[in-house]
Amino acid sequence: VRDLETIDIEISLLLEAIYRRYGSDFRDYTLSSVRRRVTLAMTHLHCETVSQLQDLILGDPAAYDRLLQHLTIPVSEMFRDPAYFRAVREQIVPVLLTYPSVKIWIAGCSTGEELYSFAILLKEEGLLDRALLYATDISPSSLKKAQAGIFPLEQVRLYTQNYQLSGGKAAFSDYYQVAFDAAVFDPSLRANVVFADHSLATDSVFAEVHMVSCRNVLIYFNRELQNRVFTLFRDSLVHRGFLGLGAKESLRFSDVQASFDDFASRDKVYRKRGAS
Numbered sequence: 551v552r553d554l555e556t557i558d559i560e561i562s563l564l565l566e567a568i569y570r571r572y573g574s575d576f577r578d579y580t581l582s583s584v585r586r587r588v589t590l591a592m593t594h595l596h597c598e599t600v601s602q603l604q605d606l607i608l609g610d611p612a613a614y615d616r617l618l619q620h621l622t623i624p625v626s627e628m629f630r631d632p633a634y635f636r637a638v639r640e641q642i643v644p645v646l647l648t649y650p651s652v653k654i655w656i657a658g659c660s661t662g663e664e665l666y667s668f669a670i671l672l673k674e675e676g677l678l679d680r681a682l683l684y685a686t687d688i689s690p691s692s693l694k695k696a697q698a699g700i701f702p703l704e705q706v707r708l709y710t711q712n713y714q715l716s717g718g719k720a721a722f723s724d725y726y727q728v729a730f731d732a733a734v735f736d737p738s739l740r741a742n743v744v745f746a747d748h749s750l751a752t753d754s755v756f757a758e759v760h761m762v763s764c765r766n767v768l769i770y771f772n773r774e775l776q777n778r779v780f781t782l783f784r785d786s787l788v789h790r791g792f793l794g795l796g797a798k799e800s801l802r803f804s805d806v807q808a809s810f811d812d813f814a815s816r817d818k819v820y821r822k823r824g825a826s
């Protein structure tokens with residue numbers, strides 16, 4: 551059994567190897583979460599040491615794909631934290647409705663649950679037709695699932711509950727069809743969606759948007775990387791644009807704190823300050 555210090559050295563070499571071979575940069579993710587994910591991946595890929603795992607993924611892109619699925623933590627839920635979506639619906643949408651068209655960036659969209667929640671909400675509020683949504687992630691397999699919009703039926707009871715708590719106005723079942731054990735979401739919901747591979751760790755601004763929703767992604771990043779990402783969001787937002795984060799995330803004490811005001815602070819929604 552190796553000691554923790556040795557394991558941490560091996561992990562840092564593994565992350566360096568991933569970056570140099572595949573270009574994905576996990577070097578500024580919090581060590582505690584990377585440790586957990588790597589340990590899980592080792593079990594699934596039958597490696598006894600991190601060094602073995604490194605050796606495996608350097609020579610085998612398919613094994614790297616499997617490691618990536620562990621490292622990226624593709625856990626999501628529709629209308630996750632219903633109060634957040636209620637704040638978007640009741641407080642942000644009325645402002646967005648004053649624009650002729652809006653762009654919304656769902657950063658770290660994972661398998662699409664957050665994106666479809668936004669699409670449903672915007673549709674009910676009469677904004678979907680004039681909205682362009684960017685759904686980005688670094689995981690190709692998650693993006694593929696997001697594009698398909700098919701979710702396990704067993705999750706739908708929870709999603710329905712979340713939807714209702716978030717202020718949903720219709721019957722949730724209006725938005726999907728049941729096929730075997732899956733809920734196939736209405737393809738019209740993604741008519742104005744651009745899915746793209748974009749890394750918050752290495753890529754730059756690609757559009758000017760009215761809102762960024764980036765939830766449960768920054769918790770895995772160290773402070774330095776969080777600041778990089780917050781700066782990227784600030785530079786992507788129009789003046790008075792909105793930034794929504796996950797329940798455990800905050801702009802406070804970050805480098806960009808002075809560029810934003812609290813908007814719906816309990817729900818982690820911030821608003822970029824206007825030009826001064």
Ligand SMILES: C[S@@+](CC[C@H](N)C(=O)[O-])C[C@H]1O[C@@H](n2cnc3c(N)ncnc32)[C@H](O)[C@@H]1O
Pocket residue numbers: 622623624625626627630657658659660661663664686687688689692748749750751752764765766767796
């Ligand atoms: C826990 S999921 C959050 C999904 C969704 N936003 C939500 O709140 O339900 C985290 C997502 O962040 C993505 N991610 C991790 N590092 C990223 C990076 N550097 N750039 C973009 N997305 C990243 C992962 O691939 C994963 O899909």
